[in-house]
Amino acid sequence: MTTATFVRFAKAEIEQSIPSRFERQVARHADRLAVRTASHSFTYRQLDALANAVAHGILARRGEGSEPIALLMEQGAPLIAAILGVLKAGKLYVPIDPSDPADRIEFTLSDAGAALVLADAAGVAAASTLLLPAPFIAAFDDLVSAQPESSPSLSIGAGTPAYIYYTSGSTGRPKGVWDVHRNVLHNIMRYTNALEIGPDDRLTLLQSPAFSGAVSSVFNALFNGAAVFPYDARKQGIGRPLGEWLAREGITMYHSVPTIFRSFLMGAVRFPAIRIIRLEGDAATKIDVALYKEHFEPHCRLAIGLGATETGISRQFFIDRTTVLSDGVVPIGYATEDMHGAVIDDDGREVEEDVVGEIAIRSRYLAPGYWNRGDLTNAAFRPGPAGDGERIYRTGDLGRMRAGQCLEYLGRKDRGYKIRGNRVEPAEVERALVSLDAVREAAVVTREVAPGVPRLIAYVVAAGTSGVPVSQLRRSLATTLPQYMIPTRFVFLDRLPVSANGKVDRQTLPAPDEVPFA
DSSP states (O other), X not given: OOOTTOOOOOGGGGSSOHHHHHHHHHHHSTTSEEEEOSSOEEEHHHHHHHHHHHHHHHHHHHXXXXXXXXXXXXXXXXXXXXHHHHHHTTOEEEEEOTTSOHHHHHHHHHHHTOSEEEEOHHHHHHHTTSOOOGGGEEEHHHHHTTOOOSOOOOOOXXXXXXXXXXXXXXXXXXXXXXXXXXXXXXXXXXXXXXXXXXXXXXXXXXSOTTSTHHHHHHHHHHTTTXXXXXXOHHHHOSSXXXXXXXXXXXXXXXXXXXXXXXXXXXXXXOXXXXXEEEEOSSOOXXXXXXXXXXXXXXTXXXXXXXXXXXXXXXXXXXXXXXXXXXXXXXXXXEEOTTOEEEEEOTTSOBOOTXXXXXXXEEESOSOXXXXXXXXXXXXXXXXXXXXXXXXXXXXXXXXXXXXXGEXXXXXXXXXXXXXXXXXXXXXXXXXXXXXXXXXXXXXXXXXXXXXXXXXXXXXXXXXSXXXXXXXXXXXXXXXXXXXXXXXSEEEEOSSOXXXXXXXXXXXXXXXXXXXXXX
């Protein structure tokens, strides 16, 4: 279903700054709702005025010139105003979650070379535990107090740095991905035109403020005259509270990782206002498709996507009531505009159809690289073969290209293991498990059952309340997997642990001897 007020995002419009695109929406939709939370409700005019005050406050302290400004703030309307204000001041923002460990906050501030820390109450409390000079911290309310609400009207080019987002750092040291205004605009152009976003839409913002998925949630709304609705899942809860909030606010476009999506779909609950469901950040399964068809109206579409901080949205697969997944696998679909995908081998050569390899993305609109990490940038990015400005990014994700250039996602490349001399990709085993009717969710990892003897362990959430015999799981898996890929042990859980961003947290899965297993 198309919104009546959808206006196509022309490619020529990426040659401007983020504030310029936003201010055009302010001029068109000044009194429309821009952002709403339980504690704040701003029209476009009000949000613009607050963002301008932020910009003037920053310029008064730091002057003009591009430099990183850290935002140590919780999710919410003030954070969105702060993001816009930093960009209006010609700076680049570095979002940091105040609930992060102190050593991670200190690392991010140091690595980014932040010139100033803008903090809300939670951020000020977090900063008080750090060894930071007082002038380095600016409380949000103090910064905007008595500042002009007019635009600073700086000249900001499309190639100006816009932000640095730091990776989760689950393995090794966090790395900052930086990007420019043009690429952010191009990414939102791809979303806008594919999802037909218009001023009548109401979009969720469920991500942690430090998670790059928030970029599309915020700017998909604010570049199109729509409204964004931040929801702090850690404070307000997932499951029933989230479902009730979605219905109460009349949300039309939902975005999260699959695990959060599954949490609120229970009983006979339905969401007639939602027309688009975006599932990204982790692999979707046939369970997600079944839940979509059960709980949403015929006009609603399910959009499965592959995105990364380095690329923005690069693949999409749309599902409606008529979509048939013949093999039970939910692909990540087809290339988005100007984002050319391929599956390559270790030497960078494209592999044949249906052969597993690493997913690579070729485009002019990739992130420039990793902040202060030329070594990592050179390892992940390389020039395209035509010498026309395109570059190639090796994602570290495994996939295989199916017929018609439809891509299937198979998990992270660095999760592969040698089991009994054979290389095993746990994502393939997980995919086989969740394709079974008896399995709702699954995570597969290796554990050493003896020194130097790794074995596959499957963590399973059963689809029903009565559980499922392990012998049945083994027999079913044996029809699609070789013997060495069948897990040695099966651990049954009520739910899989998830990270702050809702992805399955494999690092915190219990050891097999801590819970019942078979």
